[in-house]
Amino acid sequence: MFAARFDPSQVQTTSEPVKNFKLASKPVIPLKRGKEPDHESGSESEGEGGSGSEVEDVERDEEKQTAQVDSTQAPMDVDSQDADPRGENDIDAYSSRNASVDSPGKAPLSDKHSGLLSRFQKTLSIQQNLKPSELVNSEDETMESSEQHDLVPIPQPAVVKSTQLTVEAASAVSKSAAWLHTQKVQYNNSMIKPFASYKTELSEKLLANITAKFSQNTFPIQTILLDTVLPKLRFAQSVSKRHYPRRVGDILVNASTGSGKTLAYSIPVVQSLSKRTVNRLRCLIVVPTKILIHQVFETMTKLSQGTSLVTGISKLENSLRDEHKKFQNQEPDILIITPGRLVDHLQLNSFDLKNLKFLILDEADRLLNQSFQNWCSVIMNMLKADKNEAAPVSVIKMVFSATLTTNTEKLHNLELNRPTLFMMDSVKLYHLPKHLQEYNVQIPTAKSFAKPLFMLQLITAHSEANLRILIFVRSNEASLRLATLLQLMVSKKALGSKNDFQVTSINSNNTKSLNNKLIKHFAATEPGKKGLKVLVATDLMSRGIDIDNVTHVINYDLPVSSQQYVHRCGRTARAQAHGVAFNLLVGKGEQKFWSDHIDSDLSRDVDGCHVKSYDEVDTLKDILVISEEVEEEYRESLAELKSASDS
Numbered sequence: 001m002f003a004a005r006f007d008p009s010q011v012q013t014t015s016e017p018v019k020n021f022k023l024a025s026k027p028v029i030p031l032k033r034g035k036e037p038d039h040e041s042g043s044e045s046e047g048e049g050g051s052g053s054e055v056e057d058v059e060r061d062e063e064k065q066t067a068q069v070d071s072t073q074a075p076m077d078v079d080s081q082d083a084d085p086r087g088e089n090d091i092d093a094y095s096s097r098n099a100s101v102d103s104p105g106k107a108p109l110s111d112k113h114s115g116l117l118s119r120f121q122k123t124l125s126i127q128q129n130l131k132p133s134e135l136v137n138s139e140d141e142t143m144e145s146s147e148q149h150d151l152v153p154i155p156q157p158a159v160v161k162s163t164q165l166t167v168e169a170a171s172a173v174s175k176s177a178a179w180l181h182t183q184k185v186q187y188n189n190s191m192i193k194p195f196a197s198y199k200t201e202l203s204e205k206l207l208a209n210i211t212a213k214f215s216q217n218t219f220p221i222q223t224i225l226l227d228t229v230l231p232k233l234r235f236a237q238s239v240s241k242r243h244y245p246r247r248v249g250d251i252l253v254n255a256s257t258g259s260g261k262t263l264a265y266s267i268p269v270v271q272s273l274s275k276r277t278v279n280r281l282r283c284l285i286v287v288p289t290k291i292l293i294h295q296v297f298e299t300m301t302k303l304s305q306g307t308s309l310v311t312g313i314s315k316l317e318n319s320l321r322d323e324h325k326k327f328q329n330q331e332p333d334i335l336i337i338t339p340g341r342l343v344d345h346l347q348l349n350s351f352d353l354k355n356l357k358f359l360i361l362d363e364a365d366r367l368l369n370q371s372f373q374n375w376c377s378v379i380m381n382m383l384k385a386d387k388n389e390a391a392p393v394s395v396i397k398m399v400f401s402a403t404l405t406t407n408t409e410k411l412h413n414l415e416l417n418r419p420t421l422f423m424m425d426s427v428k429l430y431h432l433p434k435h436l437q438e439y440n441v442q443i444p445t446a447k448s449f450a451k452p453l454f455m456l457q458l459i460t461a462h463s464e465a466n467l468r469i470l471i472f473v474r475s476n477e478a479s480l481r482l483a484t485l486l487q488l489m490v491s492k493k494a495l496g497s498k499n500d501f502q503v504t505s506i507n508s509n510n511t512k513s514l515n516n517k518l519i520k521h522f523a524a525t526e527p528g529k530k531g532l533k534v535l536v537a538t539d540l541m542s543r544g545i546d547i548d549n550v551t552h553v554i555n556y557d558l559p560v561s562s563q564q565y566v567h568r569c570g571r572t573a574r575a576q577a578h579g580v581a582f583n584l585l586v587g588k589g590e591q592k593f594w595s596d597h598i599d600s601d602l603s604r605d606v607d608g609c610h611v612k613s614y615d616e617v618d619t620l621k622d623i624l625v626i627s628e629e630v631e632e633e634y635r636e637s638l639a640e641l642k643s644a645s646d647s
């Protein structure tokens with residue numbers, strides 16, 4: 001069913017010409033006479049197929065020289081620098097030309113310039129001897145002259161702003177440059193192909209693990225990433241074992257929830273590292289929550305089965321000291337960790353980053369919004385120190401999210417190196433899964449007191465069993481209260497559900513282990529058991545959690561942003577499965593908020609699902625109708641809940 005032929009020509013790259021901002025002056029590299037210093041391909045010995053070490057030495061010199069060149073100089077556009085009118089590109093002409101401009105005293109100037117130059121130097125010396133009071137501001141001077149002569153002032157040339165960027169302006173430019181000059185590669189949902197078509201790019205063992213444990217066919221984000229990154233990685237590793245990351249550049253991915261991002265970044269990592277001989281920390285995967293650690297660990301373990309790669313995790317429940325000893329004894333090749341814990345281990349020197357080749361941020365927008373002891377700058381500084389390199393360090397940063405931040409400030413902190421952004425070819429900020437069917441339930445303000453009852457009627461209107469319904473509320477308190485109320489209501493005669501109805505609540509009143517147990521129970525499928533499982537949760541559950549067969553998501557409380565909406569709804573309709581999301585909108589205010597601040601940021605597949613109103617479905621159109629008996633029992637339940645909470 002996924003066998004649609006993938007045609008590489010479909011890969012739409014909207015790459016603006018990637019301007020390689022070069023530093024103001026080219027570092028002069030000791031190359032053979034007559035050869036133009038070529039930064040892109042590294043060096044001339046590379047053209048002669050020099051041995052790895054020779055290429056690495058030249059590269060190391062090149063990088064040292066680049067690092068020494070003062071990078072605060074205003075970046076010069078490559079065109080002006082390379083467009084050499086006289087076509088003199090060899091190193092001799094280059095140096096004599098600069099000598100004449102940089103050191104006038106040394107090289108003979110033609111006579112016609114020497115007079116001009118001496119007058120300029122005389123003016124400079126007069127200006128230096130003037131007292132401050134004698135210095136006249138240009139505006140005042142213009143005003144005085146016009147008042148004295150009562151003449152119409154002669155039109156003055158515009159005052160030319162200083163060409164020197166102020167530090168703030170320069171950093172603002174560089175920050176927006178971090179994002180604006182990113183090459184963009186767009187893809188669409190038709191880009192699916194068999195994993196077997198990568199048999200020349202992937203090791204036999206890895207390919208077997210993918211097809212046996214995951215799938216025969218790729219998802220679109222995996223196709224575009226593997227097609228782009230694998231060849232780059234292979235070539236870069238063939239040129240330099242040590243510095244290949246810098247040649248590949250950084251990778252940014254904005255792909256919808258459930259689209260297989262974890263596999264998309266895990267495959268290139270396992271492919272690149274499986275040839276290594278000694279265990280060294282070469283890949284760091286940073287995730288925002290503990291639950292995600294286990295999920296990524298499972299994927300990595302399945303992929304690297306049969307290789308000698310060691311994947312480690314840092315568990316918050318383990319003591320830092322014990323983990324420190326464990327990492328000291330054996331450095332894992334791949335480490336999955338949360339940001340705060342990573343900072344703790346770096347400060348304890350549990351491991352160093354000098355061998356690191358991949359730094360992966362999963363749910364990156366969440367990570368970049370977290371301060372966690374300023375983890376981002378701690379890692380960036382530690383990388384530069386351990387690798388003894390200036391930015392950009394030779395590490396491939398892979399930044400993944402379904403709602404990747406466009407906040408250049410946050411991305412700037414990552415000191416991106418020639419980033420490529422992979423994104424859906426949609427005009428909106430975020431893209432929803434194709435088979436996610438959304439329904440809006442418009443509740444009149446006057447009836448808002450009965451919102452829990454409407455939701456119960458919405459749930460019990462579904463006749464089929466084996467539903468897994470995830471209900472999102474805005475707080476822990478609301479999660480506990482709503483779950484308790486639902487249990488009370490279901491125990492009543494009129495309100496009771498036809499199905500076996502289990503309601504649980506995830507909230508911070510529970511211990512972490514209880515929450516994990518409840519999630520496992522919710523996710524578990526007992527064959528033959530027709531349980532209708534309802535889990536009430538806060539947004540802790542909305543990020544990256546991959547639970548099979550969540551059939552419905554109910555936004556009982558509206559999310560506060562389109563990002564939150566995307567992540568909540570993304571718990572269903574995963575891996576191209578079908579899923580349903582209900583939005584309970586109370587009054588015109590919430591309806592307007594949803595359309596102005598959520599729906600306006602979302603794009604959906606043209607041939608996919610589109611938002612509907614609940615009353616377009618026969619079985620749902622009466623959920624807002626309440627009989628007297630039902631209302632009576634509902635009010636009883638509310639009273640019971642109130643007395644329980646008061647006691």
Ligand SMILES: Nc1ncnc2c1ncn2[C@@H]1O[C@H](COP(=O)(O)OP(=O)(O)OP(=O)(O)O)[C@@H](O)[C@H]1O
Nearest residue numbers: 215217218219257258259260261262402544546575
């Ligand atoms: N090519 C594939 N074919 C079928 N299933 C896949 C494929 N790739 C990944 N999956 C499955 O899809 C599910 C979602 O994958 P994953 O959790 O990586 O999505 P995601 O994009 O990270 O979602 P989120 O943004 O919510 O974190 C997982 O169960 C995974 O095993």
